[in-house]
Amino acid sequence: MKAAILGAGSVGLGIAATLAEAGAKVTLVTRGASLQRLQSEGIRITGVVGEHVIVPRDIAVEDVNNLPALACDLLIVTTKTYEVAPALQALMPVLAAKPPALLLLQNGWGTADEAKNIMPVGTPIFSGILMVGLERKSPVHMHIHAYGDATHVGSMFGDDKKILGPLFNLPRPGFIPFEYEAQIELIILTKLIYNMCLNPLGALRSCTYGDLMRNEETLGIMCRIAGEAIKVLKAVRGFSRFTDGEAYVRGELVPKWLAKVGQHRSSMLQDLESGRKTEIAYLNGAICAMGRQSGIETPNNNAIVRQIEAAEASAKNRKAIA
Secondary structure, eight states, X not given: OXXXXXXXXXXXXXXXXXXXXXXXXXXXXXXXXXXXXXXXXOEEEEETTOOEEXXXXXXXXXXXXXXXXXXXXXXXXXXXXXXXXXXXXXXXXXXXXXXXXXXXXXXXSSHHHHHHHHSXXXXXXEEEEEEEEEEEEETTEEEEEEEEEEEEEEOTTOOOGGGGXXXXXXXXXXXXXXXXXXXXXXXXXXXXXXHHHHHHHHHHHXXXXXXXXXXXXXXXXXXXXXXXXXXXXXXXXXXXXXSSHHHHIIIIIHHHHHHHXXXXXXXXXXXXXXXXXXXXXXXXXXXXXXXXXXXXXXXXXXXXXXXXHHHHHHHHHHHHHX
């Protein structure tokens, strides 16, 4: 399988490395200061899945700004949510006349529709979720704090799973396996609620997921965040997996995930610490937007969005001053 990975953040490094180790022919498309180091050093993975080193000869690293053509069977987009649309638009001139299948690996909600509006009609579009706690330690080193489950992949537009056959039948197992999921929207919406509860609170309190799930005050906030999301998603998407926020947080989130991901620090916290833009608009912000459209109030999620936006502005100012 020829796979191209668009984006060399923590997710991009992890996916590129696991596919290369599994026997796929991988091209990592990136830009900026990390380009030359990845070309000369390859990728190093550490953490709960063990240590894995992908040497330069086992992976191609290309500059997105100097890419004459990109031929692949599968284009995997691992950028931040807000970068998906502009990244795909910029890449269109170098894709083949018949674009490859597309796999989106982002948190939140909305990127699949954005991609569908950009890609040529008939392009197979798949979405996936990672239940892995990742942190990029350097341009070439990604550390895995927590591993919760395989990466579940499916299409919200009815594209045939046979298109992804090569992804599920690689010569060797990778350290992040892929599994097909027929009910991918249900899984993505469940992961959306998970991220809405943990990512912004972990960022605002500068703590791990475990710290949040062991604290009664933050558990109460998460119940209210989740309760609003469940109500909105039931009205807008017919989502009925959980009855209310209490049932989700105390009956699903804590018992299922505390032991698996308790040590993880959210990607949103990592973004704030680095002065980067967060994905809040595609997480809690997406629920707020759906709530406005459907006439359902979301005061707790509105408050979280405002707090993250304020923290984001402060972090950006600190970075500019430094």
